[in-house]
Amino acid sequence: SQQGEEDPQALSIQEGENATMNCSYKTSINNLQWYRQNSGRGLVHLILIRSNEREKHSGRLRVTLDTSKKSSSLLITASRAADTASYFCATESGGSNYKLTFGKGTLLTVNP
Amino acid sequence: ETGVTQSPTHLIKTRGQQVTLRCSSQSGHNTVSWYQQALGQGPQFIFQYYREEENGRGNFPPRFSGLQFPNYSSELNVNALELDDSALYLCASSLARASGTETQYFGPGTRLLVL
Numbered sequence: 001s002q003q004g005e006e007d008p009q010a011l012s013i014q015e016g017e018n019a020t021m022n023c024s025y026k027t028s029i030n031n032l033q034w035y036r037q038n039s040g041r042g043l044v045h046l047i048l049i050r051s052n053e054r055e056k057h058s059g060r061l062r063v064t065l066d067t068s069k070k071s072s073s074l075l076i077t078a079s080r081a082a083d084t085a086s087y088f089c090a091t092e093s094g095g096s097n098y099k100l101t102f103g104k105g106t107l108l109t110v111n112p
Numbered sequence: 113e114t115g116v117t118q119s120p121t122h123l124i125k126t127r128g129q130q131v132t133l134r135c136s137s138q139s140g141h142n143t144v145s146w147y148q149q150a151l152g153q154g155p156q157f158i159f160q161y162y163r164e165e166e167n168g169r170g171n172f173p174p175r176f177s178g179l180q181f182p183n184y185s186s187e188l189n190v191n192a193l194e195l196d197d198s199a200l201y202l203c204a205s206s207l208a209r210a211s212g213t214e215t216q217y218f219g220p221g222t223r224l225l226v227l
Contacts, residue, residue, distance in 0.1 A: 033215065040200055042114070042220040043155070088154050098208055099145060099168055100216060102154030 006089055006106040014111050019076045021106040023089030024069075030092045032065055033100065034074050037086045046074075046087075079110045114138060116205050116219035124225045125193050133188040133222045137205030143167070144186040145216060146178060149200040161186055162208055190224075198226045 007022045023032070031050045035043040049056045049065045049072070056063045062075040076083055086107050090100040115138035125131050137144050143162045147155035157170035161180035175191040184205070190197055200223050204216035 035218075040149075040151075040221075040223070042116075042202065043204075043218040044114075045215050045217060048215055090154075098143065098206065098216075099157040099160055099170065100147075100155075100204075101157065102147075104152075104154045 006087070006103045008106060009104070010107045010109070012109040012111065013079055015079060015081055017079055017110075019079050019083070019108055019110070021074045021087050021089075021108070023072045023074070023103055025072075025089075025091050025101075025103075026070065027091075027093055029067075032063075032072050033090045033092070034061075034063060034072075035088045035090060035102075037088065037105070038084075043088070076108075079108075081110050081112045083110050084108060114217035114219065116203065116217050118201075118203055118219040118222050120222060121220065122223045122225075124227065126227050127193055127195060129193050129226075130189065130191045131193060131224060133190075133201050133203075133224075135186045135188070135203035135205075135219055137184045137186065137203075138217055141205040141207050141217075142184055143206045143208040144180055144184065145204045145206070146186070146188045147202040147204065148172070149202060149221075150196075151199070155202055158188070193226045195226050198224060200224075 033048045034046040060077045065072045086105040088105045090102045117136045145160040146158040149155040159169040160167045164180045177189045180186045200221045202221045204218045206216040
């Protein structure tokens, strides 16, 4: 079953604009991770935010986490055509194993 | 480049056949997880291996099985293939610690088509 749900399902912007994607989840988590996937290929890890963190930055990426609302957002600033990809949030909920539960993803298209 | 490799990259099988997919984990990692990603969906957790033992399983039938070897590489075996098994199969390696896992690094995937 899907834990995270990304919103929107698809997003189209112009180069240089900012892109914001949201993720909601259902159960308590240890951490939340964002991944990028180009054209059905492997997943590239972008950023991990732990349940006791509220905000994290990495280059042009900014991730926030609100555990009270069970939601996270990924902001990509000054987008580039190369940012065109599908973006997934994945939660790790602990327990005896370390599985990731993914949402269905947001397809981001950055037009040159 | 994550250092995680998978083989083969593409595979075509027919219903009822069996398939073995392989994954070499990143150096120093002790955990391998397998995911199935159907077209247009997010990856779904199949199972995880930690130090050669299965360490959790998703909602997949027993015809999905796996192995992890002493060098932490892994295999995913699927018996009695069905059309719905057509998907991208991803493996991810990570270093699990007592405090929890770190980032999972994914391989490029194996695209399986069942006819």
